[in-house]
Each structure stands twice: as structure tokens, then as C-alpha cells.
Amino acid sequence: MANYEKFTRNGTANLFAHFDRTLKNNSNKDIKPEQTHLNYNLAPDQISSPNEILKKRLAQVKVLKRKDVNVLCSWVVTLPKDFDGDEKAFFRATYDFLENKYGSKNVVSAWVHKDEKQPHLHFAFVPVVIDKKKQVEKVSAKECVTKTDLMTFHDNLQVYLESALGQEVHILNGATKSGNLTVRELKIAEKEKDLKRREKTLSDAEIGLVERSKTLDEQETHLNDKKAFLDDLERYAEKAISELEEPKPLGDISKQREISSPGQIELNFKPEDSFFTKESRSNFAFRVVKSVWKFAQKKVDETIQKFNHAKETCRILAEALGTKSADLTQVKKRLDKWEKMTPEEGYATFGAIAEARNKTSGKVQNWDDYKEWQNEQKQKKRQQNKKIRTQDFGIGY
Numbered sequence: 001m002a003n004y005e006k007f008t009r010n011g012t013a014n015l016f017a018h019f020d021r022t023l024k025n026n027s028n029k030d031i032k033p034e035q036t037h038l039n040y041n042l043a044p045d046q047i048s049s050p051n052e053i054l055k056k057r058l059a060q061v062k063v064l065k066r067k068d069v070n071v072l073c074s075w076v077v078t079l080p081k082d083f084d085g086d087e088k089a090f091f092r093a094t095y096d097f098l099e100n101k102y103g104s105k106n107v108v109s110a111w112v113h114k115d116e117k118q119p120h121l122h123f124a125f126v127p128v129v130i131d132k133k134k135q136v137e138k139v140s141a142k143e144c145v146t147k148t149d150l151m152t153f154h155d156n157l158q159v160y161l162e163s164a165l166g167q168e169v170h171i172l173n174g175a176t177k178s179g180n181l182t183v184r185e186l187k188i189a190e191k192e193k194d195l196k197r198r199e200k201t202l203s204d205a206e207i208g209l210v211e212r213s214k215t216l217d218e219q220e221t222h223l224n225d226k227k228a229f230l231d232d233l234e235r236y237a238e239k240a241i242s243e244l245e246e247p248k249p250l251g252d253i254s255k256q257r258e259i260s261s262p263g264q265i266e267l268n269f270k271p272e273d274s275f276f277t278k279e280s281r282s283n284f285a286f287r288v289v290k291s292v293w294k295f296a297q298k299k300v301d302e303t304i305q306k307f308n309h310a311k312e313t314c315r316i317l318a319e320a321l322g323t324k325s326a327d328l329t330q331v332k333k334r335l336d337k338w339e340k341m342t343p344e345e346g347y348a349t350f351g352a353i354a355e356a357r358n359k360t361s362g363k364v365q366n367w368d369d370y371k372e373w374q375n376e377q378k379q380k381k382r383q384q385n386k387k388i389r390t391q392d393f394g395i396g397y
Helices: 009-019 034-037 050-060 087-102 145-165 181-245 262-267 271-277 281-340 341-361 368-391
Strands: 002-008 072-078 106-111 120-125 129-131 137-139
Touching: 002 009, 002 145, 009 050, 009 072, 009 120, 050 106, 072 087, 087 106, 087 120, 120 181, 137 281, 145 368, 181 281, 341 368
Parallel strands: none
Antiparallel strands: 002 072, 072 120, 106 120, 129 137
């Protein structure tokens, strides 16, 4: 794609500083300073400064002494994203096309920038034409680049490049089919697209916030039910423990009816039983009592084991209740915080999470992930500052 702009004398200083990257406090955030050394200039005169070349050429031609006269024009040609050929050959052929069209002696600079999103060529030239009446060279951007030129430029450039490079070159795209847009207009269009993407992200985040709020409500209800259940269980356990630890008095044991004793069993002993056992009544009675005692002792041991198990279960449930209560308190604090948020704060919070998710390739999914990622960034920043301070004081070097 390509776009065209015109400049007066007052607008050339910042433009030249942008070309050779000497502009301080550049507002273009797309520039990557670590790649600036890859930029190169295709103009024939690379010794003189662009301002000197411009002044020299303007002194040779007729130019009106008005502040609003456009003394410099610029074509910005961007390397197509689907171009799979030699990048330098593309820009060299593009430069030859523009130089043939506007004249080599009118070329001021032709910087190729590789330190932005997509490599592109800034071809700056003085718009010189022949005055038909006086047959002298004069400056006229309107006559040099006409509306017809603007409409046919992309087609002509594409035909030339395909012939010079021997391959398909797609100069036309959605931004150029309807006409040439300025760099500012293209950046505004790009910003609008980015804004729409951000609005969609915020909308998705808002939907996620509503769903999260519903989930938290359901979790709070679930936790309340669990808490009520644990309260009931705790009361039951306390009652059971109090009954076990404080048994009712048995009273006078001598008055209690015996379950079995040697004398009582001996009275009920039948002669036919001895036919099978071959033992006396007393031995048989003692053996029965011993069996009953072992059975009773086994039941007591089982009861004690169940009691200890119930006690341990109550302890675990009490710990779980404490943990769930802490979780519920945290959930309530977060709900209170989100309910007090204004829409702007909500958008800012979830916009920050969405931006962090984009920077981390989707690793940041929720608020906890975002806080952890933010702490990591702060730690990296502290380490970087510490390293810079160490270098400044010459420690370790």
C-alpha cells in the first residue's frame, strides 16, 4: 500500500528528524529503538543533510514566497505482508519507479524504516514542474501530483514492480482501493480498529464479571449450606461427646439384674447337654461366662474405636469449617469491592486483566493471575533498577 502527503517549509524540520530518527520525544509508539540501526537511505546524496538538499534545489527553481506553499511531497510505500521475495529488491525497484517519475535531482531523501510494525519507504521529493508559459522550472505540488496520478498510482506501481521483480506484488489493499489515505488517517483507522477490539474485550470482560458474580452468589449459597450442616454436625458431636464423657451413674451394682453367672447358668443346666460336652455343670457355666465376657469386651472395644473415629471426624470438620469460613469472608470482601466499583473502575480493572492476558499469551485468566503477574513485573523492574544502579556506581565492573 502507498499514501501521499504534502508539506510546507515549516513542516519539513520534524519530518526530516523523523526520517533519520533524530527527533526527540517521538510520539510514534510503534518505533522500536533497538532496530533503528537497520534503517537505510536510498537517496543519491547521503552526505548533505535533507534540509541542505531542499534549500539547494529550491534556490535553483521558481518558488512563490508564501508560507502556505507546499515545497516538499512524500510517498510512503509499505512492503505488502504477503510479499515473499527480496525485501531490498522491492524497495530498490520502488525507488527507481519514483525517481523516474519525479526526477533524480528532485529527490531529497528515501529512507527505508525497518524499526516499525511493517518495513516501508519514505520517498521525499521537491514537486518541480515546467512552467508552460515561461518554460522554467517551478514548484507546484498541485500540478506535480494530480488527482489522476493519485487514482492510477497504485496500479502503475504494481505493474512496474511485477515487471521488475518477475513476481506478483499486491500493492492494492482495503486501505487503498477507495483512494489514498494519509499516514495520519491510516493511523486513526488503525486506532479505531484497536478501540473496537478493546470495546469487545471489555464487553466480554463485563459478561465474564456478571457470570463470575452469579458463580460467587452460588458459591456463597453453597458455603452457607455447608456451614449450616457443619453447625448441626458440631452440635450433634458436642452432645455425643458430653454423653460419653459424663455417663449416668449406675447406682448400686448389687441391685442390678445379672446377665449371666455360674450359679444362674447351673440352675438352668440340663443333663442332656453334658452328653455332648462331657464336662461338669460348673465348668460349662464358667466357659459360658467367659465367652459372654469376651463378646462384651469386643463390643466395648468397637464402641471406643467408633467414638475415637467420630471425634477425629469432628476435628477435621471443624478445621474444614474454619477454612470455608475464611474463604467465605474473602469472597464477601471481593463482592463488596466489586459492588462498590464504578463502571469506569470496572472497565479499567478488567481492561488491565485483558491487556495482561494478551501480553502473556492467555496465561492471565482472572484477578488472582493478574495480581501475581503484576507482582512479577514489579519484581523484574526492581531487579532492573538495581542492576542500573550497580552499573552507575561501577560495582562488579
